[in-house]
Amino acid sequence: MIETIKTWIEDASTIVIHRHKEPDYDALGSQWGLKYLIEDNYPDKTVYVCGANNQFNALPPMDTPDDAVFDRALGIVLDVSQTHRVDDDRVFKTPRKIVIDHHQNDSDFADLFYHQPSAIAAAEVIALMAQSLGWKITQRSAHALMLGIISDSGRFLYKGVDHHTFKAASQLMETGLDLNAIYESLYVDTVAYKRLRGYGLSQFKVLPSGVAVLKNKASVKTEYGVSEFSVSRGLVNVMAQVEGVDIWVNLTETDDGHILGELRSRKLPVNDVAKHYGGGGHTLAAGCILNSWTEAEALIKELEGKLT
Numbered sequence: 001m002i003e004t005i006k007t008w009i010e011d012a013s014t015i016v017i018h019r020h021k022e023p024d025y026d027a028l029g030s031q032w033g034l035k036y037l038i039e040d041n042y043p044d045k046t047v048y049v050c051g052a053n054n055q056f057n058a059l060p061p062m063d064t065p066d067d068a069v070f071d072r073a074l075g076i077v078l079d080v081s082q083t084h085r086v087d088d089d090r091v092f093k094t095p096r097k098i099v100i101d102h103h104q105n106d107s108d109f110a111d112l113f114y115h116q117p118s119a120i121a122a123a124e125v126i127a128l129m130a131q132s133l134g135w136k137i138t139q140r141s142a143h144a145l146m147l148g149i150i151s152d153s154g155r156f157l158y159k160g161v162d163h164h165t166f167k168a169a170s171q172l173m174e175t176g177l178d179l180n181a182i183y184e185s186l187y188v189d190t191v192a193y194k195r196l197r198g199y200g201l202s203q204f205k206v207l208p209s210g211v212a213v214l215k216n217k218a219s220v221k222t223e224y225g226v227s228e229f230s231v232s233r234g235l236v237n238v239m240a241q242v243e244g245v246d247i248w249v250n251l252t253e254t255d256d257g258h259i260l261g262e263l264r265s266r267k268l269p270v271n272d273v274a275k276h277y278g279g280g281g282h283t284l285a286a287g288c289i290l291n292s293w294t295e296a297e298a299l300i301k302e303l304e305g306k307l308t
């Protein structure tokens with residue numbers, strides 16, 4: 001499979017690299033890491049990273065290729081495999097699309113799908129692929145990929161970290177990258193976000209079933225001066241590592257009345273519940289969008305059913 005990926009890259013003169021909407025540092029680090037790997041190993045190729053700009057500033061702003069570029073470019077989509085979650089749908093105009101992902105879902109558009117659901121990060125998959133292909137790994141690609149591995153693994157904490165993760169990290173460290181700079185960009189928070197965490201820590205409830213729940217009104221983001229993403233994805237793990245809590249869910253109301261559900265679990269799979277509501281993700285970390293608080297209550301019941 002990775003030999004085919006290499007051949008398709010070598011056959012292309014222009015490559016567009018995409019990732020999921022509402023990116024995290026794994027999505028972005030994978031994009032920039034692969035862009036730099038291709039540029040450093042094939043200097044004659046033109047590589048664009050595509051998708052909306054975002055609040056993550058440890059990596060440069062996104063590229064802005066013209067529409068015409070997509071008619072002939074090779075499309076590579078990272079850290080996502082489903083059409084509706086891809087940022088910048090111009091990638092669907094490209095004649096050939098490679099998808100590299102570590103989520104559980106199948107792909108509904110890939111011409112070539114490199115699926116590694118046991119990997120902790122898409123950036124890990126790319127780092128190991130680069131190593132297997134014998135590509136030169138420079139400090140700039142290593143920096144981007146390490147951002148992805150560290151953030152998606154929770155600093156090597158989450159289940160799914162294995163010897164492959166450390167093999168990838170070890171090889172990236174060999175470039176002499178600045179690990180402290182990475183930790184600073186990931187873990188130095190704004191005052192607003194610290195206050196938001198205080199809110200989350202004091203507001204979540206633990207149900208008798210062992211499911212912990214945090215419910216956030218749409219107004220929380222304005223009260224604390226943070227993004228919706230910070231409330232939704234950023235607060236779910238205030239309920240992690242709590243004694244007696246095996247499953248936890250963060251429910252965040254959007255301005256149009258939908259509810260963003262972030263589901264996490266210590267051991268039991270929760271991605272099936274997320275899928276039931278049109279979402280997906282990893283076995284122990286999944287998400288979905290609910291139509292109402294009534295539907296959110298039904299989801300909570302379903303999660304509680306797993307523990308009885």
Ligand SMILES: [Mn+2]
Nearest residue numbers: 026079122152
């Ligand atoms: Mn990821």
